[in-house]
Amino acid sequence: MARPLTFQQIEAFRAVVLAGTTVAAARVLHTTQPTVSRLIGQAQSASGLKLFVNDRGRLLLTREGRHLFETVQLNFQGFERIEQAVAALRASGAGVFRIACTPSLGQSMLPLTMERFARAFPHVHFNVQTLGSRQVEEGLRQGLYDIALTNKAYDGAEFHVQAVHQAEAVCVAAPDHPFAKLKVVKVTDLRGQVLISLQRDDALELALHKAFADEDMVSPTAIETIYSSTICTFAARGLGVGVINPYMASVFADRLCIRKFAPKLPVTTYAAFARFAPASELAQHFFEALQGVCKGSDWHDTPS
Numbered sequence: 001m002a003r004p005l006t007f008q009q010i011e012a013f014r015a016v017v018l019a020g021t022t023v024a025a026a027r028v029l030h031t032t033q034p035t036v037s038r039l040i041g042q043a044q045s046a047s048g049l050k051l052f053v054n055d056r057g058r059l060l061l062t063r064e065g066r067h068l069f070e071t072v073q074l075n076f077q078g079f080e081r082i083e084q085a086v087a088a089l090r091a092s093g094a095g096v097f098r099i100a101c102t103p104s105l106g107q108s109m110l111p112l113t114m115e116r117f118a119r120a121f122p123h124v125h126f127n128v129q130t131l132g133s134r135q136v137e138e139g140l141r142q143g144l145y146d147i148a149l150t151n152k153a154y155d156g157a158e159f160h161v162q163a164v165h166q167a168e169a170v171c172v173a174a175p176d177h178p179f180a181k182l183k184v185v186k187v188t189d190l191r192g193q194v195l196i197s198l199q200r201d202d203a204l205e206l207a208l209h210k211a212f213a214d215e216d217m218v219s220p221t222a223i224e225t226i227y228s229s230t231i232c233t234f235a236a237r238g239l240g241v242g243v244i245n246p247y248m249a250s251v252f253a254d255r256l257c258i259r260k261f262a263p264k265l266p267v268t269t270y271a272a273f274a275r276f277a278p279a280s281e282l283a284q285h286f287f288e289a290l291q292g293v294c295k296g297s298d299w300h301d302t303p304s
Contacts, residue, residue, distance in 0.1 A: 003046040010072055012039035013051065017069050020058055097282050098127045100139055101149035104228045106130040108247035109165075109269065109293060110149060117289040124282065132226070140274050146283045148272040149290070151245060152203060160273045164287075165294040169204055169265035170246045172231065173257045174238040180257040185241075187211045187263065194240030196223040196231045207265045208243050214263075232256060269294070 005013075015025035015036070022036040029036065044051050051065035061069060101110050106128070114126065129139065133152045140148045141158055153161050171185035179185050187208075197219075198205045212219050223240055225231060231242035232252040245267040249258050271287055 005043055005046055009039050009043040009046065012036050013043050013065075014069065014072050014076060016040060016052070016059055017061060017065075022059070096125045096127050097280075097286070098129075098145045099147055099149070099286075100129045100131055100136045100145040102133055102136065102151060103130050104245055104248035105149045105151070105269065107229060107251050109290070112293045113286065113290045116292060117286050120289070121282065121285065136272075140272055143274050143276070145274075146280055147286055150270050150272060151267055153268070153270055154272055158275050160275045161270050162272075162287075163268050164271050164290055165269040167246045167267045167269075169208075169243050169261050169267055170249050171241060171243050171259045171261045172235045172249050172252070173241040173259075174236055175255070175257050177238070177241065177257055179241065179259055182259055184262050185259045187215055187217070187261075190220055190241070190243075191217065193220055194222040195220045196225065196234050196240040196242040197221045198228065198231070198244075199224060199226055204243070204245065204265060204267060211263055211265070 012025065012029065012035075015028045016022055019025040019028055022040065023033050026033045026036045040052070047068075049064045049068070050062050051068065052059040053062060054060075099110070110128070118124070129136075129145070131139070133150055136145075136148050136150055137152075137154050139145055140154070141156075153163075171179060173179045179189070182189070190212075197208070200206070200209075209219055223234060225234075228242075228244045228248040229251070231244050232248060232255075234240060235242050236252060236255040243261055243265070246258075247267075247269070249256065271290060273283065
């Protein structure tokens with residue numbers, strides 16, 4: 001009859017998998033080889049599963065053992081995160097400040113904000129997760145972040161969302177592209193161009209496709225990607241042109257021709273918090289630093 005595995009049995013199982021032998025696992029666990037062997041035997045008996053096969057003295061996982069190990073690893077990663085948080089609390093007294101943001105904001109607005117914030121709070125430990133909007137939203141819903149930066153206004157009573165900056169999409173191209181002679185690139189100018197675009201469900205992409213429809217144009221998309229940074233890199237190489245948020249465009253300003261785009265496609269940056277968990281004092285200070293960056297001279301709505 002199967003019985004629940006004890007923590008010691010699970011720990012021994014994981015150590016043997018990672019170390020390869022019971023002798024090596026015993027060294028990792030600071031115990032003896034017979035103790036490890038006994039715990040592995042108990043684990044197999046309790047679970048009713050054969051977890052290892054012996055291959056010339058080396059223990060190899062069975063199929064069942066592999067599935068169990070994958071589950072064990074996920075749980076031990078959680079333990080490791082707890083240990084890291086405890087270490088950070090010991091070192092700083094302030095804990096870990098957890099930030100989530102989209103890739104474009106993570107390379108543009110976030111570094112400026114962190115620089116300003118870190119000057120006022122030099123001992124804070126940061127954990128920064130750069131994710132897609134949907135992953136940011138889900139993580140925020142689960143209370144994984146103190147603050148999130150995104151270009152999407154999350155709906156739902158579980159979120160507190162505040163707009164911190166509004167700008168307009170820009171067109172990017174190679175410096176020697178014909179668009180360099182224009183002050184404003186119109187949607188009709190995209191006829192005949194290779195358009196490097198984001199995925200169809202992106203908010204800016206939806207607005208751009210509406211602009212095409214308003215002009216009875218078919219989207220000239222030829223390259224689709226999930227990152228604005230990829231659009232910039234490809235455009236700088238002359239592979240096509242793109243219409244993106246101005247934050248990421250500014251990161252590549254030395255390699256791109258950046259022009260205003262018509263019609264105006266608004267891009268709004270939001271700070272989001274989980275409503276069920278009141279914003280920490282650090283989150284409020286970080287939000288104030290973000291507002292300062294948005295209003296300051298080191299940030300521009302649209303490139304000239």
